[in-house]
Amino acid sequence: MRFLMAFLLLCSAFPAWAVHGMGMGYEPKYPAGFSHFDYVRPDAPKGGRLQLSASGSFDKLNPFTLRGQVAAGMGYSGNGFVFAEYGLIFDSLTTSSEDEPFSRYGLLAEDISLAPDQLSVQFRLNPKARFSNGDPVLAQDVKYSFDTLTSKQASPTFRAYWADIAQAVVVDRLTIRFDFKRRNSELHMVIGQLPVFSKAWTQGKTIDQIFLEHPVASGPYVIKHVDLGKSVTYQRRKDYWAADLPVRKGMFNFDEVEYVYYRDRLGEEEAVKAGDLDALEEFSISAWVRRYKGRRFDSGELVKDEIAHTRATGMQGIVMNLRQPRFADKRVRTAIALAFDFDWLNNRVFYNRRARTQSYFQNSADLMAGEMPTPEELQIAARLEQTPALLAALRDPVVRPASSGGTAEGLRKNLLRARQLLSEAGWTYRDGALRNSAGDPFVMTIMIPDRSSEIVLAPYARNLGKIGIELRYRLSDASLIKKRLDDFDFDLAINILGGSSSPGNELYDDFGSASADEKGSQNLSGIKDKTIDQLIEEIVKSPDRKAIAAGARLLDRYLLHQQYVVPMYYGRQFFIARKNYLQHPPALPPHMLAGSWLLTMWWREQP
Structure with a gap:
C-alpha cells in the first residue's frame, strides 16, 4: 500500500502529458531519447580559437x-x-x-x-x-x-x-x-x-x-576579456552542464571565440584577406566576385564557400515612416517603390545572383500569398471588418514589385506611372523640385552605417531624382542609427520584416497598432491598421499549421497591397570566406542562419 501511494504521488508530480519536445501543428521530428540533431557531427573535435569580426563599436x-x-x-x-x-x-x-x-x-x-x-x-x-x-x-x-x-x-x-x-x-x-x-x-x-x-x-x-557587468547565465560560454568598443572574447565552459545533451551534442566546439571590431565592412574584408580573421560572411556580391582574390586564396589557405539555403528570408525592404504625413498616402508610397529598379541592379551590380523579394514570408511556400486568395483565406476574411482596403486586396491580384525588365523603356514606364500617382496625391514639379501645396520640396534621408549600401542607393537616388524627389543617404555611426530608429526619428530605413517560418506572437511587435508608438519596437513603419490587428489575432489563435498558413497568406496579401515598404532583394546562398582548417558537417539544415551555424556546428581541424 505504501509503495502504491508513493507511485501515485510520483505520477501526479510528472503529468502524463509531459513531453520532451513539441512541434507547431505537427509531431516533432526527433523522438524522446534521440542522440543528436541529424545535421551536426556528434563527435566533432573540441578546441582552438575562432576569430570573427563586427562593425562599428559596442558599449x-x-x-x-x-x-x-x-x-x-x-x-x-x-x-x-x-x-x-x-x-x-x-x-x-x-x-x-x-x-x-x-x-x-x-x-x-x-x-x-x-x-x-x-x-x-x-x-x-x-x-x-x-x-x-x-x-x-x-x-x-x-x-x-x-x-x-x-x-x-x-x-x-x-x-x-x-x-x-x-x-x-x-x-x-x-x-x-x-x-x-x-x-x-x-x-x-x-x-x-x-x-x-x-x-x-x-x-x-x-x-x-x-551595462558592463559580466552576465551570470547557464550557456556554453562566459566572457573572458573585454576591450570596450574594440573586442570581446568568450571562453567555452569546461563545466558546461548541457554539453552532452542531445540538443547540444557536437555543438559549440571552439575553446575561445573572439569578435574584433572594425570601423566598417571594408576593414573586415581586408582583415580576412590578410589572414587576421578565421571567417567572414560577405553580403556584397560585387565585393565577393571582384575583391575576394589574392595569394591566400590561390594557395588554398583561404576558401570561398557559396552555400545554398532554403531558409525563410522575410521582407528586406526600404521602410517608410508612416508617422510623417507625406507617407500616409498609398499613392506616394507606390510611386517611391516604382523608382527602385531591381532588374538593373541584379544585372549590373549583383551578377544576377540575387532574387527580388516578393513576400513578407519569402521562401516559405505555404505562407506566401498566391495570385488570388484561396478559399481558406476568404473564410478568414469573412470574419474581419469589411473595409475598402481589405475588399480591394481580396478583389485584385496580389501586388508584386514592379519590374523594368532591365530596360530603359521599362524603367521609363514605371517612372511615368510614379509621376502620375504623385500628381494625383497633390505633388507637382516646379522650381526644380517636386513640391506639395505648401511649396515644400520632397526630400528624403536614409542613414547607412557603412559605404557598402551606396552601390544600391546611388542608382535609386538617380531614379527618384527623375521624378523630382531628392534622396540623401548619410553615413552615420551604427549606435546613432539605432537610437534614431528606436525613437522613430527617420524618413527611410533599410529593414527586414517578417520572415518567420511559423508566424505568431512576434507579429504584434512587427505590425501591431499597439507597438507603433512603443519606442524600440520592430514596427518601424508605424503601422496602425485594424485589419492587420484582426489578422494577427486570427493567426495567433490558429489551431494548426494549415490555419496559420492561411492567415499568413492573407496578411502577406494585405501588407503587399498597402505598399508599406519598397521590396528589395534576398540572397539564395551564403557567401563565406574561411580559413581552410575550419570544417563543417556536410548535411546543412534548411532553416539555418549562417552566423549561428558557424558558431554552433563548425570545428577546427588540428594541424
Whole structure:
C-alpha cells in the first residue's frame, strides 16, 4: 500500500502529458531519447580559437535593453526581439532544431507539460543545470528572468511578444508554470525561448542599470576579456552542464571565440584577406566576385564557400515612416517603390545572383500569398471588418514589385506611372523640385552605417531624382542609427520584416497598432491598421499549421497591397570566406542562419 501511494504521488508530480519536445501543428521530428540533431557531427573535435569580426563599436554587455550597442555574440537584440537561439551566454528553457519549421526541445527544461485547457504550460527543470558561478538553475530564477524582461526597464519587444502571459508561478524548486490570459496556439512554444539568468548578475539593480557587468547565465560560454568598443572574447565552459545533451551534442566546439571590431565592412574584408580573421560572411556580391582574390586564396589557405539555403528570408525592404504625413498616402508610397529598379541592379551590380523579394514570408511556400486568395483565406476574411482596403486586396491580384525588365523603356514606364500617382496625391514639379501645396520640396534621408549600401542607393537616388524627389543617404555611426530608429526619428530605413517560418506572437511587435508608438519596437513603419490587428489575432489563435498558413497568406496579401515598404532583394546562398582548417558537417539544415551555424556546428581541424 505504501509503495502504491508513493507511485501515485510520483505520477501526479510528472503529468502524463509531459513531453520532451513539441512541434507547431505537427509531431516533432526527433523522438524522446534521440542522440543528436541529424545535421551536426556528434563527435566533432573540441578546441582552438575562432576569430570573427563586427562593425562599428559596442558599449554594453546587456542585450535586453534599448539603450546602447550590445557586444557581438550575446545572441539577442534589444531592438527587434530576434531570438538568435545560439547566443554564447544565455541558455533558454527550450531550443529549436534547424531542420524543422518550428519545433522546441527541452534544454534547461527536462520536459514540457501543456495543460489540457491550453491556458498554462509547465516546465520541469533539469536538476543538472548550473549557472556559470556554479549555482543551480531554479524555478525562481526562471520567474525572475521573466519578470525582469517583461518589466518597463527592458526592451518593449519582450512585453509585446509575451503579452498573453498573465504570470509566472513557482510550483516547486525545479518546476515553473506560466499562466495565460487566453488560449494562444503558440504561446507554450515561444515562452520556451525565454533566456534565463541569475539574480547574481543584476545584484539588486534594475535591468536598465546593467551595462558592463559580466552576465551570470547557464550557456556554453562566459566572457573572458573585454576591450570596450574594440573586442570581446568568450571562453567555452569546461563545466558546461548541457554539453552532452542531445540538443547540444557536437555543438559549440571552439575553446575561445573572439569578435574584433572594425570601423566598417571594408576593414573586415581586408582583415580576412590578410589572414587576421578565421571567417567572414560577405553580403556584397560585387565585393565577393571582384575583391575576394589574392595569394591566400590561390594557395588554398583561404576558401570561398557559396552555400545554398532554403531558409525563410522575410521582407528586406526600404521602410517608410508612416508617422510623417507625406507617407500616409498609398499613392506616394507606390510611386517611391516604382523608382527602385531591381532588374538593373541584379544585372549590373549583383551578377544576377540575387532574387527580388516578393513576400513578407519569402521562401516559405505555404505562407506566401498566391495570385488570388484561396478559399481558406476568404473564410478568414469573412470574419474581419469589411473595409475598402481589405475588399480591394481580396478583389485584385496580389501586388508584386514592379519590374523594368532591365530596360530603359521599362524603367521609363514605371517612372511615368510614379509621376502620375504623385500628381494625383497633390505633388507637382516646379522650381526644380517636386513640391506639395505648401511649396515644400520632397526630400528624403536614409542613414547607412557603412559605404557598402551606396552601390544600391546611388542608382535609386538617380531614379527618384527623375521624378523630382531628392534622396540623401548619410553615413552615420551604427549606435546613432539605432537610437534614431528606436525613437522613430527617420524618413527611410533599410529593414527586414517578417520572415518567420511559423508566424505568431512576434507579429504584434512587427505590425501591431499597439507597438507603433512603443519606442524600440520592430514596427518601424508605424503601422496602425485594424485589419492587420484582426489578422494577427486570427493567426495567433490558429489551431494548426494549415490555419496559420492561411492567415499568413492573407496578411502577406494585405501588407503587399498597402505598399508599406519598397521590396528589395534576398540572397539564395551564403557567401563565406574561411580559413581552410575550419570544417563543417556536410548535411546543412534548411532553416539555418549562417552566423549561428558557424558558431554552433563548425570545428577546427588540428594541424
